[in-house]
Amino acid sequence: MDPILQLLQQDARMSRKDIANAVNLSVEEVEQRIKEYERSGVILAYQAVIDTEKLSSDDVIAFIEVRITPERGGGFDRLAERIAKFDEVKSCWLISGGYDLAVMVECKSLRAVARFVAEKLSTVEGVLSTATRFRLKNYKQDGVLLTQREQVERLPVTP
Amino acid sequence: MDLSRYLANHVRSIPRSGIRDFFEVVQSMSGVISLGIGEPDYVTPWRIREAAIFALEKGKTGYTSNLGLIHLRQAIARYIEQRQEVSYDPKTEILVSVGVSEALDLTLRALLNPGDEVIFHEPSYVSYSPSIALAHGKGVPVQTRAATDFRLEAIDIERAITPRSKILLLNFPTNPTGGVIGKEDIEAIADVCIRHDLLVLSDEIYSGLVYDGGKHASITALPGMKERTVLLNGCSKSFAMTGFRVGYACAPAPLIEALMKVHQYAIMCAPIMSQEAAIEALENCDREVEAMRRDYEQRRNFIVRRLNEMGLPCHSPKGAFYAFPDISRTGLSSAEFSMRLLKSQKVAVVPGTAFGAPGEGFVRCCFATGFDKLKEAMDRMEAFVTPRSPGSDVGKP
Numbered sequence: 265m266d267p268i269l270q271l272l273q274q275d276a277r278m279s280r281k282d283i284a285n286a287v288n289l290s291v292e293e294v295e296q297r298i299k300e301y302e303r304s305g306v307i308l309a310y311q312a313v314i315d316t317e318k319l320s321s322d323d324v325i326a327f328i329e330v331r332i333t334p335e336r337g338g339g340f341d342r343l344a345e346r347i348a349k350f351d352e353v354k355s356c357w358l359i360s361g362g363y364d365l366a367v368m369v370e371c372k373s374l375r376a377v378a379r380f381v382a383e384k385l386s387t388v389e390g391v392l393s394t395a396t397r398f399r400l401k402n403y404k405q406d407g408v409l410l411t412q413r414e415q416v417e418r419l420p421v422t423p
Numbered sequence: 424m425d426l427s428r429y430l431a432n433h434v435r436s437i438p439r440s441g442i443r444d445f446f447e448v449v450q451s452m453s454g455v456i457s458l459g460i461g462e463p464d465y466v467t468p469w470r471i472r473e474a475a476i477f478a479l480e481k482g483k484t485g486y487t488s489n490l491g492l493i494h495l496r497q498a499i500a501r502y503i504e505q506r507q508e509v510s511y512d513p514k515t516e517i518l519v520s521v522g523v524s525e526a527l528d529l530t531l532r533a534l535l536n537p538g539d540e541v542i543f544h545e546p547s548y549v550s551y552s553p554s555i556a557l558a559h560g561k562g563v564p565v566q567t568r569a570a571t572d573f574r575l576e577a578i579d580i581e582r583a584i585t586p587r588s589k590i591l592l593l594n595f596p597t598n599p600t601g602g603v604i605g606k607e608d609i610e611a612i613a614d615v616c617i618r619h620d621l622l623v624l625s626d627e628i629y630s631g632l633v634y635d636g637g638k639h640a641s642i643t644a645l646p647g648m649k650e651r652t653v654l655l656n657g658c659s660k661s662f663a664m665t666g667f668r669v670g671y672a673c674a675p676a677p678l679i680e681a682l683m684k685v686h687q688y689a690i691m692c693a694p695i696m697s698q699e700a701a702i703e704a705l706e707n708c709d710r711e712v713e714a715m716r717r718d719y720e721q722r723r724n725f726i727v728r729r730l731n732e733m734g735l736p737c738h739s740p741k742g743a744f745y746a747f748p749d750i751s752r753t754g755l756s757s758a759e760f761s762m763r764l765l766k767s768q769k770v771a772v773v774p775g776t777a778f779g780a781p782g783e784g785f786v787r788c789c790f791a792t793g794f795d796k797l798k799e800a801m802d803r804m805e806a807f808v809t810p811r812s813p814g815s816d817v818g819k820p
Contacts, residue, residue, distance in 0.1 A: 267717070271721065275794070282725065282798060285724060285725040285728040285729060286721040286724050286794075287724060416466055418457075418460055418462065418464070419460070420446070420449045420450060420455060420457040420459055420460065420771055421442060421445065421446040421459035421460065421773060422459070422460050422461040422462060423461050423548065423549040423550065423598075423773075
């Protein structure tokens with residue numbers, strides 16, 4: 265992967281100047297490459313990784329296993345894209361194994377998830393079955409460990 | 424009662440470490456960003472730590488063979504063979520030590536008679552000179568200079584050779600300069616060693632951290648050199664395992680047998696749980712090591728540019744994780760520069776003179792430090808060296 269992308273993946277707020285210094289390019293070259301990544305959709309968005317549990321909100325995260333019928337000509341894509349368009353859906357992947365789509369949804373309450381599944385998801389034509397599992401606790405999110413930040417004391421001067 | 428009269432002469436002859444005073448000042452201050460460390464800022468990769476925990480769970484808490492676990496020695500042999508195309512017999516040619524420091528000490532103690540000379544290149548790691556003295560040897564520094572990028576040339580070694588010369592001690596990539604050695608130089612040096620019948624003690628602890636697409640080349644891989652080389656390496660730097668204390672020596676069987684005599688009576692063996700962790704490191708952690716190496720390379724690019732931009736000329740180190748900028752333009756000595764930078768800006772760097780006289784005019788900045796801290800440290804250093812800026816302390820008496 266382009267080291268510029270690696271750096272942005274670690275810290276999207278890193279300044280163009282710092283990135284340029286780290287990858288031995290000029291600021292202009294870095295800006296140009298990032299613009300190109302944004303234009304071509306390699307970089308989709310810049311977001312903060314938020315530990316919602318700290319906000320004492322009652323938001324519910326659910327992982328829904330969805331079995332769907334592939335369509336002639338379109339395979340799973342049209343149906344998957346249709347499901348992905350719901351605002352509640354945060355991620356949607358086609359996966360291998362016993363079911364077809366892994367759908368992660370975020371709602372205000374358990375009842376809202378239930379309503380979404382019953383009224384929206386299950387009623388989409390081509391959806392054969394759903395199995396809903398709720399998140400209980402968050403340990404690691406987008407590569408960031410939540411439980412215990414490893415702060416290690418090191419000697420300040422060593423040979 | 425004057426207890427100093429009980430001290431052994433060769434211990435008494437070793438001067439107090441130059442950076443100890445400095446170290447004590449650093450420890451007494453808060454809010455210091457330290458570029459003075461000599462170890463990775465990473466915690467050991469989890470899968471290695473997990474292997475150590477598993478070893479404890481399985482009840483692996485006893486002694487191992489004096490040479491180290493055979494499984495670990497086999498892993499070391501494979502690791503070296505894959506990288507250097509030299510094969511060592513795990514049964515007789517490899518000894519696992521408590522860090523490279525112990526392996527260095529063992530080798531010097533096993534091979535030196537009082538007065539035997541060890542040639543080493545300066546600026547150098549701080550332990551070499553005292554370790555040689557503690558083994559009753561005589562250290563003969565060969566000075567390398569900034570003007571030639573601290574290059575070590577065969578001719579300089581040849582000039583230092585006397586009838587008592589026994590060992591040439593090499594350290595590439597080098598702490599503190601980050602220098603590596605080119606093919607021609609190392610071949611010429613090997614030739615000198617063969618002609619003058621010198622043993623080579625090659626400390627290659629930073630061999631896993633080489634940048635710009637380069638590859639570490641060990642002197643032991645050159646024709647005729649394996650039989651006269653003691654290769655030292657370990658897990659501390661590449662795998663971020665400094666606290667595990669696992670190093671190793673690879674050498675022809677009769678030399679390993681001699682090292683073993685010292686090791687078995689002094690140390691017995693390296694801790695078993697550390698050895699178990701080292702197996703996991705050597706066998707399964709290429710990915711983790713590469714990720715750390717890549718990060719170091721980016722931080723190196725960053726720090727080298729920033730140092731040059733602020734007017735402290737700094738060559739780009741090709742290995743290890745130290746930048747070694749030239750601070751002579753400030754008119755301060757290395758020690759003054761480091762102390763004033765620490766006191767006025769709370770950034771700790773190590774004075775170049777800690778690594779021998781040729782280090783005067785330089786400071787060592789470790790870039791195995793998180794980007795945020797590195798950036799803050801560079802901003803503070805820039806304020807320190809920029810004339811008339813609020814943080815500048817350079818011109819003051």
